[in-house]
Amino acid sequence: MPQPELPEPAHPEVDSMLSRKFGKEVANYFSGSPLNRVSFLRTDHSFLLAALKHPSTSFLLFDNLSPLAKDPTQLEYVNFDDVKPLIGENPYSKSEEAMIAEYNSTITIPQLLFLGLDESKRSGFEHNIYYGSPYFALDVTPKGSVKSEAEKLIEITKSRGLQFVEGRMHMSLPAPQAAIYAQARALLDWNARNPFCAGCGQPTLSINAGTKRTCPPKDMASVTNRSAIGSTTAEPPAKERPDCVTRKGISNLCFPRTDPTVIMAVLSADSERVLLGRQKRWPPYWYSTLAGFVEPAESVEEAVRREVWEESGVKLGRVVIHSTQPWPYPANLMIGAIGQCVPGGEEIHLKHDPELENAKWVSMAEVKEALEVGTSGLGEDAGPGYKEGGLRLPSRTAIANQLLTAVTGGFLEEHSHAPKM
Amino acid sequence: MPQPELPEPAHPEVDSMLSRKFGKEVANYFSGSPLNRVSFLRTDHSFLLAALKHPSTSFLLFDNLSPLAKDPTQLEYVNFDDVKPLIGENPYSKSEEAMIAEYNSTITIPQLLFLGLDESKRSGFEHNIYYGSPYFALDVTPKGSVKSEAEKLIEITKSRGLQFVEGRMHMSLPAPQAAIYAQARALLDWNARNPFCAGCGQPTLSINAGTKRTCPPKDMASVTNRSAIGSTTAEPPAKERPDCVTRKGISNLCFPRTDPTVIMAVLSADSERVLLGRQKRWPPYWYSTLAGFVEPAESVEEAVRREVWEESGVKLGRVVIHSTQPWPYPANLMIGAIGQCVPGGEEIHLKHDPELENAKWVSMAEVKEALEVGTSGLGEDAGPGYKEGGLRLPSRTAIANQLLTAVTGGFLEEHSHAPKM
Structure with a gap:
């Protein structure tokens, strides 16, 4: 296999809070995230919606895997009102079951990730026993059916003097920010890199707040296309897609690769x-x-x-x-x-x-x-x-x-x- | 993500040769392989062919991921003459470049893996400074255009009193054999699980002796089909396939997943x-x-x-x-x-x-x-x-x-x- 790329050095603040919390353990750069991922809440759409809309919530935007920042030493976050024109008022309105049942491969859904809760910030956001400021990441790369809304959002951020920092050579973020960036980048890249199912070759759908991709059994694209050309007959059922082994149990193909x-x-x-x-x-x-x-x-x-x-x-x-x-x-x-x-x-x-x-x-x-x-x-x-x-x-x-x-x-x-x- | 499956205990010979070679290091079951993978030789078809045909070479067969064995405590290997009817006289006759250029998605190529050299066996096999008994694994699951040859090979092995041991609950192999089995099973499973490119949805081709899958830019399937129906005109060029990001540099999608x-x-x-x-x-x-x-x-x-x-x-x-x-x-x-x-x-x-x-x-x-x-x-x-x-x-x-x-x-x-x- 090819040589892995050598880690690029970055900001000297490597020990981060972990070195204080856990004795002499070496906490390397990109680890030491301040976020609790509460991974078990990623299928809970009422939790996700509440987190999405809370005033303390931060959204980290990426354009072609480049994060929004003030400069290469400081990420910049936007809020729900900024991203609403792109993702809509409630991207979690349907259950995952309904999203899968109504899957339409011609519709572009902007990739949205729930990253976790920063429990060090008692911002007033609470859900059962869980609390902290919510963090999300959003891919604003202009493409597909949301191209113009994404372009508008990019323009707005640029008008504020912000930039999407390209490459990684000049990344010199404080360690906790680097860890948030790493989580978001890794998951956005995995989603973007895997639009098709390796088991059957058909397009896949992002679920679990961006941490899973599933191979839906039907595709409404045929229905939509017929409607678009003005068919007045009753709509035909969604097209059944060929069988796929990933639908028959748990498959590692559906989960992020590391x-x-x-x-x-x-x-x-x-x-x-x-x-x-x-x-x-x-x-x-x-x-x-x-x-x-x-x-x-x-x-x-x-x-x-x-x-x-x-x-x-x-x-x-x-x-x-x-x-x-x-x-x-x-x-x-x-x-x-x-x-x-x-x-x-x-x-x-x-x-x-x-x-x-x-x-x-x-x-x-x-x-x-x-x-x-x-x-x-x-x-x-x-x-x-x-x-x-x-x-x-x-x-x-x-x-x-x-x-x-x-x-x-x-x-x-x-x-x-x-x-x- | 789902709970990983708990390791099943197996044969007590866990320490294997490693415990003797490397002091107190704990060598867990499925590690401790006796094989040198010589991974850098996997693209060298003259090496692979010589290894394939050497009289000391062992082939481990799998039918639907079940390995050929005498019983659950002992793997059984076959030789080149046994597998020749299925894989042909020389599966390495073409370079990888030629295999990619002549790719035809309608032809089933039985999945063959080069596993490595057992250097503890001075069997006479040598290639430059490398030596030892070569090990290969072969997927004999009957399918596609090689279905009947695979079935024949399975019948022959069964007539010798051997069996393809199903499941993993009863695997109780000596540690070095378990490591060989693990390497072969993991790679055969990865190949079988990823017949399509996750980047573009098109079928992929196994190269690098079973340790890489590539997304060819053309598919001869169209040419073959025309020939099959008796076209007498000059053969059309192979069908160009849609662009794929994995062809533009090194992509982790092409390599086995762990x-x-x-x-x-x-x-x-x-x-x-x-x-x-x-x-x-x-x-x-x-x-x-x-x-x-x-x-x-x-x-x-x-x-x-x-x-x-x-x-x-x-x-x-x-x-x-x-x-x-x-x-x-x-x-x-x-x-x-x-x-x-x-x-x-x-x-x-x-x-x-x-x-x-x-x-x-x-x-x-x-x-x-x-x-x-x-x-x-x-x-x-x-x-x-x-x-x-x-x-x-x-x-x-x-x-x-x-x-x-x-x-x-x-x-x-x-x-x-x-x-x-």
Whole structure:
């Protein structure tokens, strides 16, 4: 499988509130969401409607996956009155059963996501025992039957001096905002990427507040088309669609996809050196940890050993998982691990899977120094203490940096349950 | 999302060769594959053909995802001569480029997977620096244009006294065989489950030795159909298919899907009790750890805290990842963790997401005793030391058992990097 894209460093506020709440746990960038997803309420249309219309509710807009923001360091939200012309007074007026029964593939329903409740804001919104300010995301990409309403909404936001921030290189949001952005982006991308059913090839319908896609058994499109051309006879029944296996029970195809990946700091057998690799497109002297996708029916520990061997020839023994990082480009879960070479397994061979331009063993001291003076984002300059020719590494918001910090701080030695080989 | 299915216990040989090679690392059932996947060789048709035809090569057959076996404790493999009538003399005669250019959606190509090389068997098979006995898997489910050849192959295997073992309740394979079975089943299921492109709705083609599906730009079906009805004019060009976003770069839709799930042993704030839950359909007194799917843009640690709160109301602080288990029904990666309650967070509330019939706090001593006398598979009786009414738990091959074993053995205390709250 292709190399997963390396996390781009972002804002230094990585530890977020989690570091205060949960001791020394490393909370990587894009995690640490302030929202309670209350996922079990996503089918409750009375809850969703109340949340949608509450004055404290925030809507994060995306145009082609670019979020609305003041600038790249600050997301901007709009309110229900802003989005009402696009989504209508009540997009939850029908039950999911009715939405499925009345499905019409020619009608564009703007993709709306319920993200969760920010319980730190006692805004007056309450539903049973649940409370907090509701957050939604909405795809305003102009398309289909809602193209002109979406364009109008985009114009209105631009007239307020706001922008849809493109790309991801310059995303430098505070960690809690980054987590909200990541959740919204991942789910909008998944919906946009999967308009058809992989089981039968027919168009699908978004339900569960944007977290499920279902393959309806009928399509009213034929009925609508007949009406449109002025048929005066009784309307024919909706067209039955071909059978689909996803309608016969629970199918993972109906749920969002997340691709597990491994990313690992690798120690020599004597724990004195660290394996680093680089891709050709990176700036000079820039290295990082190795990474790759987990394959079907592989444990994380096996995937770490396989990827390290395939990319560098190095043979690992024990593997310990350190922390994880969601990565919404488009849907990765980065599982960070520390691996250690078997004695004699350090020889580098780049020709199994030639994805890396180079890999090399670096002394613990050099890694420590680079963590102090040589870190930056891929597109950024190194800090003031950096001297040309020195090792460069990803910044603190990348899990690679956290893994390297952990191994230079003696992470493996502290794991007495996973003894040194 | 729905509750992931609980791992079924299987054969007690769980530690496999990994426990010897890598110290105390917990290698869960379905991991510990003896095969080197050499994933970078999957596009090399000369390698695949040589591997296919080598006398040491093993083919694992599946009929509707049921593997060929002597009995539920022993897989049985066939050789190239057995499968040749179904797959032909050389299924790798065309390059992938040619296969895509000549794609014809009306022709059924039996799904063939290259699984890897068993390097412990010096069988004489060599390719550059790679060696070992090759393993393939083949879907022999009778269908499409190869229905009768597939039926013949099934008949031949049955005449040898072999069977296609249905279901998974009675799978009790030695761990290395279970890992091979898991890899094959997961990939065959993924291919069978995704015959259409989720991006555009058109049928897809298997490439990369069964580990990728691509959306071809043309379909020769129209050409073939014209020829079939005896057209004597020059053949028309293959039908151009509508544009598809997956052809414009790397798309995760083309690669196998693995759904990350969390499963966690939960300790009270004072580490003296363990939280266990049960589903209604389980036998009396049978409990296990809680589990659930990781959501988009969620770290594993966040998913653990969310799922525990949603299912039981219990509020967790720190979370430490313990080990992982591939689970091929259909494509889960179980990420096993240990979580600890925040002080005062132990109150149980089952009504957020009512998936559990019950959840309760159990003393460390009771869990220890149940791990000794009360473990079994869901469909099995408890062991001889069990007394009616005592706690029952999953057996050693389930990661839930490994997590409970770890917490009763002081796993968290050993994690000095993740201090007690």
